[in-house]
Amino acid sequence: MTHITSDAGGRLHAFFADPPRPVARTVRALTAVELAIGVLAMLLIFVLVLVQAGQRYLPLQGWPWTGELARFCLVWLTFVTAGVLVSSDSHIAIETIDAVRNPTVRRVVRVISCLIVAAIGALLTAEAWELMHTQGVLRSPAMGMPMSWLYAISIVGFISTTLRALVAAARFAVLGVPDPQELDDSRPEVTST
Amino acid sequence: SGDDEPDAEASEPGATAEEVTLQLAHSYAETQPQHRCGAQVIADEVAAADVGLTVEIFPGSQLGGDADRIASVVSGDIDMDIQGASALGAVYAPISVLDAAYAFDDSDHLARFFTDEASDELLNGFEEETGVHTLGAWSAGMRQFTANKPIRSPQDLEGLRMRFPASPQFLMNAEALGASATEVAYEELFLALQQGTVDGQENPIVNIDASNLEEVQDFISMSSHQANSNLVIIGGDAWSGLSTEQQDALQAAVDAAMEQVPGCVDEDEQAKLAEWAETGAMEVVDDVDVEAFRTKADAYLQENFTPEQLTVYEAIRATSE
Amino acid sequence: MSLLVLCVLITVLLLARVPVAFAFIGPSLVYLLSTGQSLGLSLRLVAQSTASFPLLAVPLFILLGCLASHAGIADRLYAFALALLGRVRGSLGYVSVGVSVGFSWISGSAVADAAALGKIQIPAMLREGYSKRFALGVSGASALIAPVMPPSIPAVIFAGLAAVSTGAMFAASVVPALLMALGLCVVVFLWVRRDPNIRVTRVDRAGLGSAGRRVLGVLVAPILILGGILSGWFTPTEAAAVGAAYIGLLGFAYRTLHWRDLPKILVEAVLTSGAILLIVASANLLGYIFARERVPQAIAEWMLGITSDPTGFLLLVLALSLILGTALDAIAVLTLTVPILMPIAAVYDVDPIALGVLMILSQMIGLLTPPVGTVIFVLQAIAKVRMSEVFWGSLPFMVPLLLLCVAIILWPDAILYLPQRLGL
Ligand code: NA
Numbered sequence A: 001m002t003h004i005t006s007d008a009g010g011r012l013h014a015f016f017a018d019p020p021r022p023v024a025r026t027v028r029a030l031t032a033v034e035l036a037i038g039v040l041a042m043l044l045i046f047v048l049v050l051v052q053a054g055q056r057y058l059p060l061q062g063w064p065w066t067g068e069l070a071r072f073c074l075v076w077l078t079f080v081t082a083g084v085l086v087s088s089d090s091h092i093a094i095e096t097i098d099a100v101r102n103p104t105v106r107r108v109v110r111v112i113s114c115l116i117v118a119a120i121g122a123l124l125t126a127e128a129w130e131l132m133h134t135q136g137v138l139r140s141p142a143m144g145m146p147m148s149w150l151y152a153i154s155i156v157g158f159i160s161t162t163l164r165a166l167v168a169a170a171r172f173a174v175l176g177v178p179d180p181q182e183l184d185d186s187r188p189e190v191t192s193t
Numbered sequence B: 001s002g003d004d005e006p007d008a009e010a011s012e013p014g015a016t017a018e019e020v021t022l023q024l025a026h027s028y029a030e031t032q033p034q035h036r037c038g039a040q041v042i043a044d045e046v047a048a049a050d051v052g053l054t055v056e057i058f059p060g061s062q063l064g065g066d067a068d069r070i071a072s073v074v075s076g077d078i079d080m081d082i083q084g085a086s087a088l089g090a091v092y093a094p095i096s097v098l099d100a101a102y103a104f105d106d107s108d109h110l111a112r113f114f115t116d117e118a119s120d121e122l123l124n125g126f127e128e129e130t131g132v133h134t135l136g137a138w139s140a141g142m143r144q145f146t147a148n149k150p151i152r153s154p155q156d157l158e159g160l161r162m163r164f165p166a167s168p169q170f171l172m173n174a175e176a177l178g179a180s181a182t183e184v185a186y187e188e189l190f191l192a193l194q195q196g197t198v199d200g201q202e203n204p205i206v207n208i209d210a211s212n213l214e215e216v217q218d219f220i221s222m223s224s225h226q227a228n229s230n231l232v233i234i235g236g237d238a239w240s241g242l243s244t245e246q247q248d249a250l251q252a253a254v255d256a257a258m259e260q261v262p263g264c265v266d267e268d269e270q271a272k273l274a275e276w277a278e279t280g281a282m283e284v285v286d287d288v289d290v291e292a293f294r295t296k297a298d299a300y301l302q303e304n305f306t307p308e309q310l311t312v313y314e315a316i317r318a319t320s321e
Numbered sequence C: 001m002s003l004l005v006l007c008v009l010i011t012v013l014l015l016a017r018v019p020v021a022f023a024f025i026g027p028s029l030v031y032l033l034s035t036g037q038s039l040g041l042s043l044r045l046v047a048q049s050t051a052s053f054p055l056l057a058v059p060l061f062i063l064l065g066c067l068a069s070h071a072g073i074a075d076r077l078y079a080f081a082l083a084l085l086g087r088v089r090g091s092l093g094y095v096s097v098g099v100s101v102g103f104s105w106i107s108g109s110a111v112a113d114a115a116a117l118g119k120i121q122i123p124a125m126l127r128e129g130y131s132k133r134f135a136l137g138v139s140g141a142s143a144l145i146a147p148v149m150p151p152s153i154p155a156v157i158f159a160g161l162a163a164v165s166t167g168a169m170f171a172a173s174v175v176p177a178l179l180m181a182l183g184l185c186v187v188v189f190l191w192v193r194r195d196p197n198i199r200v201t202r203v204d205r206a207g208l209g210s211a212g213r214r215v216l217g218v219l220v221a222p223i224l225i226l227g228g229i230l231s232g233w234f235t236p237t238e239a240a241a242v243g244a245a246y247i248g249l250l251g252f253a254y255r256t257l258h259w260r261d262l263p264k265i266l267v268e269a270v271l272t273s274g275a276i277l278l279i280v281a282s283a284n285l286l287g288y289i290f291a292r293e294r295v296p297q298a299i300a301e302w303m304l305g306i307t308s309d310p311t312g313f314l315l316l317v318l319a320l321s322l323i324l325g326t327a328l329d330a331i332a333v334l335t336l337t338v339p340i341l342m343p344i345a346a347v348y349d350v351d352p353i354a355l356g357v358l359m360i361l362s363q364m365i366g367l368l369t370p371p372v373g374t375v376i377f378v379l380q381a382i383a384k385v386r387m388s389e390v391f392w393g394s395l396p397f398m399v400p401l402l403l404l405c406v407a408i409i410l411w412p413d414a415i416l417y418l419p420q421r422l423g424l
């Protein structure tokens, strides 16, 4: 990040601008875990759907759980990536505020917005925690999987969302916000419709 | 509504009861008998009783799919629901035995079982385990096979890819009847049947009609292999939050619906069968060797049920005439 | 907390740049808790609406699109279209539309199309002296064909929401997508006639044969995907997986795809899927609240008070869709409005398939309008221009798209011809 408007100096600034190696390494490792779960879920969906298609043409006894597991993978994929998308700023958002010229306004709004996301992440974490403990009585029809597992894996994404949004808020507070023109190149591409 | 309030109200029958609105959710279309003669009758009867109780209906899975809603009834987020036994099996496994192949002879048998003491043990177990109270049940018709060829005996199922819902009891039924079950989501069933991705499926006539499956299937074979149970359930807090008067009115309303649904279903079924016969949309095969299917299924279930499931199965069979 | 407070809160959060998914989930969660619902209900609803079978096609079609982008499919299609149409005046404009049509049979997303093709064709047009506005406008508008032509991610999502057959949605969209292409070609023709700077590009006609052979493998993909669905080999969801497997193998065969690329492609597909699915899920949660508060019934009453005519209803839908589409993501708009509009459409006796095609088409126009137009953002990043350049450039191209919307409103039954012929 080169084009950053900033007025804060000192160690805090240095910490966010160029995090110490152990911190950076830990963040990278956590990101890798989250992405690995997401990629695994995606690959499982791919394979399970192919298996389901293939089953009809092969003299095999059908596995009724393929569709169900694929649907659960979809949930895990969705929730577990939520945090990474916060850090890379690639959640789909209405970005009108980025066009405001006053950097202080942009900075305050982004800090508040990240804090709101962190609060919602915390609420979702609480909900996931509750469901982990209450949904065990429910079992999925085909696999007989306790439904608490659905939330036990998803909670990773909500904890991550909360922490990453807090870090993002601190980053914006300390380092300021990038200029609007600089934004588009640096971001990974997330394609909607 | 607080937990200790209802007792206070119950002990003072003279006091004006609190105005209560209960949500009743289900997954059927408003044209289906489960709604017209079931949910709507419950709402109307309760309103007519004038006991400060209103039943507000949310049809067509507006509040979520079956699996979502049963979890919501357990947690108290939805007050009342109409559910199939297999969906309830997710919270209390033994109850799904109600959906076992040929457990019930017909819709009358199912009605008899639920008005008889024979069902008490099962329903009390369900309530103890989940807090959910069962107000009653009806059958929305017997499930029949559809395919592009007649299915008269278990041998006719050989080599056919039959779609069964992906829940343990339904899959067990498939095995018991001699079918090889294929998984297709309900949302993709029409297309899958039409394109021959799967060869056939099984459902009660009112559901076959609701999803227009007669457009893509040539034969309906009247195997009547399973009563399509619908249980009217209410969450524990919602139930105990009612005054005795309200509870009685609600129970009477559900009883009235239980009286009416089988007649409505039968009327709809006869009308549909006549229409299909007339238009030739689907040929009705009514010389199915039901005994062959029944014997095969019974032998399989007797052998493969757990002792707990067998107890329920035997309780049901004991009320057969 | 009332419904009004809920809606105001959501709007404030959206304007404060809170991501759409969180702006929906946060206030909904607080609303449900404040009305006495249990802790965990919101997440349960969000999770269970995500665990839907039709939605499985979404990550698979996204994976398919990511693989196609990295496997050099766009380059091959571009070379072929250029060899075919090169010598016409204004050829690069027609090529842009033509390549988008080719790519649209594989890709289900406008943004994927704009990103993959924009990188190739915008610099090429600028080199040949085409105006910036024309280059951006035609690239942006033709990218909108991808999500209309099957396979289409919005169609998959609509089919799931409206409980209609995905195959029927796909079949109904083919003709409108081709008409979009035709309409865009008309605008190219008119523009080229007025612009003296546009010359005839010099192209080697002899290259047509080899360029043709180089796209043969690509042309098998739509046969596999659509043919597979229509012939009953597999369901739409399965077709997405089969298509992704095929394009992956094709990339390896072309030697444009390597094992070392796969982690990057998978991560891109996973993150894109996550972002889209979270919006679908969050909009479903809001939809639950609306259903519980009987909002659809209220809107239905309001609409029936304005008009009793199906055409009037569809015009209202178009206006609503265009307005919401300027600021909101298409997927969010579909997920929010379809459950509300479906029962109303039944009252007006409007076919859900026609409603779906109209809504998807009008939503796609929103991708090119400020303040939030995802395709604009992509083209901006590629061409390093201001938002207004893209918008003014694409404005003439919106005319045929809007006319097409009006045509669907006037003759909704025409949409149903193909699916009915196919018996869907
Ligand atoms: Na497409």
Ligand code: NA
Binding pocket: C325, C326, C327, C328, C365, C366, C367, C368, C369, C370, C371, C372, C373, C374
């Ligand atoms: Na827009």
